[in-house]
Amino acid sequence: MTALRREAVQAWLLVLPACVMLAGFTHIPAVATLIESLYTTPRGARPARFIGLDQYRALLDDxxxxxxxxxxxxxxxxxxxxxxxxxxxxxxxxxxRLPGRAALRLAYFTPTMLPMIAVANIWLFFYTPDYGLLDQLGGMVGLGRHNWLGDPTLALWSLIAVAVWKEAGFFMIFYLAALQAIPPHLREAAALEGAGRMTVLRRVVLPLLMPTTLFVVVNAVINAFRLVDHVVVMTRGGPDNSTTLLLYYIYETGFRFWDTGMAAALTTVLLLILSALAALQFGVLGRRVHYR
Amino acid sequence: MRRIEIAGAWLLGALWVLPLAYAAWAAVHPPEYATRFALLAPWTAANFAQAWEAAPFPRYFLNTFLLVTLILVAQFLLCTPAAYAFARMRFRGRDTLFALVLLQLMIMPDVLLVANYRSLARIGLVDTILGIALPYLGSAFGIFLLRQAFRQVPQELDDAARLEGSGLLARIWRVYVPLAWPTYVAYGLVSVSYHWNNFLWPLVITNSVSTRPLTVGLAVFASTDQGIDWSIITAATLMTSAPLLVAFLIFQRQFVQSFMRAGIR
Incomplete structure (x- = not known):
């Protein structure tokens, strides 16, 4: 009994430093954000005042x-x-067995190693009206000039292209790992049965890749809500808020308008979205892919 | 059919290289060729020299280097003992605590900008390198990966070391850390590339040359000082990404395997 208790004390001492740091910058601020969203933003001599759900009501009108x-x-x-x-x-x-597959893998993966901020600078140049490569190439085939980032109907799609370019190669790595882990005899067996390549892909390979797909999708979802570096550099949310993403709006509200109460309410909405996704991952989706 | 597939793969590859190649073109040629293509355009290193002179990039490099080193060492020291306890020890509340830790995989410090900024303001660490690092030191991802690796270590090795009289910390250090070394390398590469590239939080928490990491320095440089001199901006962009990119090109296999290892749960 005392040996067990000693082990428990030791274990707590081992986990404590990491857990204090984790809680201090993740769990506690998350709860603090929730509480703070129920108060006004303190300004100058005026302290924060409890207002219940007023911030959320204001959000509904925003x-x-x-x-x-x-x-x-x-x-x-x-x-x-x-x-x-x-x-x-x-x-x-x-x-x-593709000619030049090492070079191709390198080409696909390289954007992953670049900071999003560098990617944004490069694409900013790429998208420049008239002079940018995109308009120059478009001009050759008679597409005319576009203000890729200045046109509200195009701007968000331009950012989407950037994100896809940056992320696809990263996710490729996980699929590659999973593909190489598939035992060759499964494909050989299917081929012996007379299945064509497409059938093998659909009936053997894709089902085996389901856990990887789940992992990749979860990461892609998190990134879609977590990464707004390119918005800061390329559009600042404009034109007419057509590229304002949730985290960028939180950043603007908190650090450009210094409305911390409203920023807390916005952050709470984001936390709710992420929690719902976490629940979905561990609940519904988790059950569906465990077929083994 | 096979031909179409190969052509498609190569077309996609070309598409993926194009923006980078375009930036590289602009960076190594005089400004008048930035948006004009001529086979015999003269080469120059002047854009890099100008960018290097125009902003305190040496200082930004130093800041980023200090930042990623600080984070890596602290994560190593914090996550290793926690991962051991979660992998090999019994204590009440272990599973609940572990579930709470894993919550951070979904709700990362990146989204808690406003609350974390206030915490750091309260302890006086705004605009310090330690302040940029602090929210990331307790890493759920690191604890998770190391716990997986530690569970693969044969229990007999632990028991044998215990019989020889090794204490808890000695066993972790001499048995577990060496055996889990590939995981450390994998996690280290992922962590370094994440924090080398991180932007929004450092942007919020720093406001001076002596603390800004490269990413923030590059953004400040590109938005204020240069107008639209693309040659210099792309030179600066490539320069700031270069160390990581060159390391990746040299150690390609290790990087790719590390990312794979870090992704397999």
């Missing part, structure tokens, strides 16, 4: 908030399937 939610939903709905499907295609290409 068209920019809904625009940010809508933008973020569209951004997620476009970047996630596009980057996951491309990642799978890249992995299948690099996994097959």
């Amino acid at each position: 068209p920019v908030f809904f625009q940010a939610l809508g933008n973020n939903a569209l951004y997620a709905a476009a970047t996630i399937p596009a980057s996951v499907v491309l990642a799978l295609l890249m992995a299948l290409a690099v996994d097959s």
